[in-house]
Amino acid sequence: MGPMCAFAARLVAENENIVVTILTIADYYEKSRFEIDRQLASPSSAQRVRFGKFIIMLTSITAVKTFTDFMAAGLAYAESYPAVYKALSGRQGISCSTTGASFEGISPPVAVIIDHIAVPQVKATRALTGHHVPIICWITGLGSSFLRLWGPKSIGGVGDLSAMIQEAVQRTGRSALEVAEEFYRSTDGTVVRIPGVPAMYDYEFNPQKVE
Numbered sequence: 001m002g003p004m005c006a007f008a009a010r011l012v013a014e015n016e017n018i019v020v021t022i023l024t025i026a027d028y029y030e031k032s033r034f035e036i037d038r039q040l041a042s043p044s045s046a047q048r049v050r051f052g053k054f055i056i057m058l059t060s061i062t063a064v065k066t067f068t069d070f071m072a073a074g075l076a077y078a079e080s081y082p083a084v085y086k087a088l089s090g091r092q093g094i095s096c097s098t099t100g101a102s103f104e105g106i107s108p109p110v111a112v113i114i115d116h117i118a119v120p121q122v123k124a125t126r127a128l129t130g131h132h133v134p135i136i137c138w139i140t141g142l143g144s145s146f147l148r149l150w151g152p153k154s155i156g157g158v159g160d161l162s163a164m165i166q167e168a169v170q171r172t173g174r175s176a177l178e179v180a181e182e183f184y185r186s187t188d189g190t191v192v193r194i195p196g197v198p199a200m201y202d203y204e205f206n207p208q209k210v211e
Contacts, residue, residue, distance in 0.1 A: 001032045003140040004113070009039035019106055021057040021094075023084060025073050029098045057103050078120035085112075085121075086128055113138045144197040148205055156194035158183070 001024060008020040024032050087094050091105040109129075114121050116139040125135055144156075151157025158164075161183060168179045187203040194200075 001028050002035050004138060005032050005035035006039050009036055013040070019057065021088060021103075021109070023077075023081065025077050026098045027073060029096075074118075078118070081121045082124040082128070085109075085125060089129055089133075109133055111136060115139070142197075144194045144200075145205060147194050148192060151194075156192045 005022065008022055011018050012020055022032060084094055087105075089108045091108060093103055093105045095102045111134050112125050113136045114125065116137040122135055122137075125133065147155060147157055149158065150161075153159045161180075165176055165179050165183060168174070168183075169176050172179070185206070187201075187206070190202045192200050192202050192205075
């Protein structure tokens with residue numbers, strides 16, 4: 001969420017007519033607000049961030065406050081998204097599930113930026129507004145991170161995740177979602193060596209709060 005919040009702050013700082021609505025989950029709300037405040041170098045007021053001409057609507061859309069795993073959070077967000085996007089498109093107000101704050105309806109979205117792996121949200125957007133509203137797929141990160149997730153083991157990647165998950169499902173009888181979550185979060189202190197970047201412990205690829 002950090003790079004997206006930074007991008008949103010830059011947009012509203014450049015053009016006084018731009019309003020950015022950021023839809024997130026409860027777990028990321030405080031982190032997102034912190035990043036927006038940091039980018040605009042001013043404390044936010046409640047959750048509608050107004051700095052003279054700057055307007056960013058930061059909204060959590062999932063009913064569940066916290067999630068025990070990444071996959072469940074993604075599914076809850078995907079289920080909540082269509083109704084919220086429909087309301088925004090219809091100039092209707094929306095509310096935040098984290099703070100309870102309400103936002104009045106504004107002009108419909110003229111563009112939607114969606115994570116490159118959020119296929120359900122892309123489909124929901126297309127179903128509601130067709131090709132009239134452009135969709136921009138968003139992806140940020142270091143090349144080393146992508147190599148780690150999708151690269152072969154020979155260059156520091158985790159290998160063929162799909163095959164590994166299918167094998168674990170057949171061997172243990174557990175659900176694919178449960179196994180995938182375990183693979184996603186599993187670390188054992190292994191030193192990962194990816195060409196062109198310093199060696200890292202495997203747990204360093206997971207986001208960590210800096211005190």
